[in-house]
Amino acid sequence: MKVTVFGIGYVGLVQAAVLAEVGHQVMCVDVDQKKVDNLKKGIIPIYEPGLTPLVEQHYANGNLQFTTDAQDAVAHGEVQFIAVGTPPDEDGSADLKYVLAVAETIARFMSEPKVIITKSTVPVGTADKVTAKVQQTQASLNKTVEFDVVSNPEFLKEGAAVNDCMRPDRIIVGTYNNNPIDLMRELYEPFNRNHDKMVFMDVRSAELTKYAANCMLATKISFMNEMANLAEILGADIENVRKGIGSDPRIGYHFIYPGCGYGGSCFPKDVQALIRTAEGEHYQPKILQAVEEVNNRQKFKLPGLVKQHFGAELAGKTFALWGLSFKPNTDDMREASSRTLITELIAAGATVKAYDPEAMEETQRIFGVSDELVLVGTKEAALKNADALIICTEWQQFRAPDFDLIKQQLKNAVIFDGRNMFDPARLSKKGFVYYAIGRGESV
Numbered sequence: 513m514k515v516t517v518f519g520i521g522y523v524g525l526v527q528a529a530v531l532a533e534v535g536h537q538v539m540c541v542d543v544d545q546k547k548v549d550n551l552k553k554g555i556i557p558i559y560e561p562g563l564t565p566l567v568e569q570h571y572a573n574g575n576l577q578f579t580t581d582a583q584d585a586v587a588h589g590e591v592q593f594i595a596v597g598t599p600p601d602e603d604g605s606a607d608l609k610y611v612l613a614v615a616e617t618i619a620r621f622m623s624e625p626k627v628i629i630t631k632s633t634v635p636v637g638t639a640d641k642v643t644a645k646v647q648q649t650q651a652s653l654n655k656t657v658e659f660d661v662v663s664n665p666e667f668l669k670e671g672a673a674v675n676d677c678m679r680p681d682r683i684i685v686g687t688y689n690n691n692p693i694d695l696m697r698e699l700y701e702p703f704n705r706n707h708d709k710m711v712f713m714d715v716r717s718a719e720l721t722k723y724a725a726n727c728m729l730a731t732k733i734s735f736m737n738e739m740a741n742l743a744e745i746l747g748a749d750i751e752n753v754r755k756g757i758g759s760d761p762r763i764g765y766h767f768i769y770p771g772c773g774y775g776g777s778c779f780p781k782d783v784q785a786l787i788r789t790a791e792g793e794h795y796q797p798k799i800l801q802a803v804e805e806v807n808n809r810q811k812f813k814l815p816g817l818v819k820q821h822f823g824a825e826l827a828g829k830t831f832a833l834w835g836l837s838f839k840p841n842t843d844d845m846r847e848a849s850s851r852t853l854i855t856e857l858i859a860a861g862a863t864v865k866a867y868d869p870e871a872m873e874e875t876q877r878i879f880g881v882s883d884e885l886v887l888v889g890t891k892e893a894a895l896k897n898a899d900a901l902i903i904c905t906e907w908q909q910f911r912a913p914d915f916d917l918i919k920q921q922l923k924n925a926v927i928f929d930g931r932n933m934f935d936p937a938r939l940s941k942k943g944f945v946y947y948a949i950g951r952g953e954s955v
């Protein structure tokens with residue numbers, strides 16, 4: 513099938529590569545000329561495990577094309593994916609300007625029937641707006657070409673995006689009527705062989721399904737962070753509590769890890785956007801508001817512990833920081849807890865020496881080059897003469913470090929662990945002061 517994908521970001525590029533892998537002919541279009549030029553040279557704009565070989569192979573065999581020419585791109589596909597960003601507006605609601613700009617472009621250039629699929633995460637009612645935009649644009653050009661609008665939200669996880677798209681848990685398809693159903697089945701048939709993962713519904717339910725999923729996940733995290741803070745106050749260990757509740761199959765072990773707050777391009781903005789949607793309908797979404805508040809507070813947890821240990825004035829202190837991306841296996845720094853930490857430490861006068869396996873370039877792009885934030889090439893190089901080690905992201909390579917070396921390199925044997933990676937008793941035996949989340953301080 514011929515497929516067009518608008519937006520070559522985490523979602524658009526991965527989806528396009530995976531569709532090309534099963535044999536669809538995919539044309540990707542973006543307004544970012546540099547991104548398109550780079551992709552043609554084999555330079556992939558994001559880090560995502562397994563993505564580079566797929567893109568290279570299918571660009572070489574012609575199944576995957578990259579362009580900035582929207583007219584060509586609209587002509588190419590019988591289905592047109594909209595996978596552009598939906599960043600938060602000033603008030604936190606989802607900004608639809610990129611989505612609607614693509615809808616207008618498709619309407620402008622289409623000369624035969626198209627199925628327009630919104631992949632971007634968009635508020636309930638967006639399919640109606642896309643439909644209206646296409647109709648208005650066509651009317652202004654005196655043309656009437658048939659089209660269907662489908663809501664097909666994406667559930668991939670950054671860091672496991674290729675696998676998630678190759679083996680989706682479910683494929684949500686929201687339609688206004690039965691017209692596009694056969695085509696959607698054909699498009700996703702290669703991913704639907706083991707059992708039927710396609711769930712058809714109306715467009716509004718499909719749009720809300722995406723927000724409900726992300727908000728539920730964010731709720732689990734904020735709930736656990738609330739419990740962790742309580743555990744600390746009450747003298748309990750959240751890791752015991754986590755295992756204790758996870759053993760109940762109604763709760764389960766997944767996604768109940770406490771930490772220094774969730775980040776990324778989705779949870780913070782989607783929780784906020786659903787709050788704004790609810791408020792727009794004069795409904796107070798009390799759980800969602802609490803989820804957001806707890807998370808905003810949790811991002812200050814690590815800087816708070818550092819100041820509790822070293823005092824509020826950190827001038828002359830240097831901290832080794834391991835992990836900058838908002839989670840492992842990605843270079844994405846959007847809303848990462850490390851950003852709050854770095855900003856707070858520098859504001860208190862400290863210097864930060866940071867290392868991340870993938871997010872160094874992105875960190876430099878965000879913070880620039882300065883004397884206060886030094887980026888180093890290995891996790892060991894961050895340690896030398898630092899006053900303490902702080903961990904923000906649970907990369908595999910941080911899980912079993914050489915503690916003797918850490919102790920030898922640091923000025924003080926102090927670790928602040930925002931992801932509860934180590935056993936407090938073991939670290940205490942090794943002579944560390946160890947701060948984790950919801951486990952108290954172990955000396």
Ligand code: NAD
Nearest residue numbers: 519520521522523541542543544596597598610632633666
């Ligand atoms: P991104 O910012 O990485 O990529 C968006 C791309 O769209 C950019 O390359 C941008 O240049 C391009 N673009 C903007 N306007 C355009 C236009 N008019 N024509 C063509 N291209 C245009 O975004 P992303 O992380 O891929 O997210 C895209 C959408 O998918 C968002 O709504 C997001 O909420 C949703 N989503 C993201 C994830 C994730 O993990 N990143 C997961 C599920 C859903």
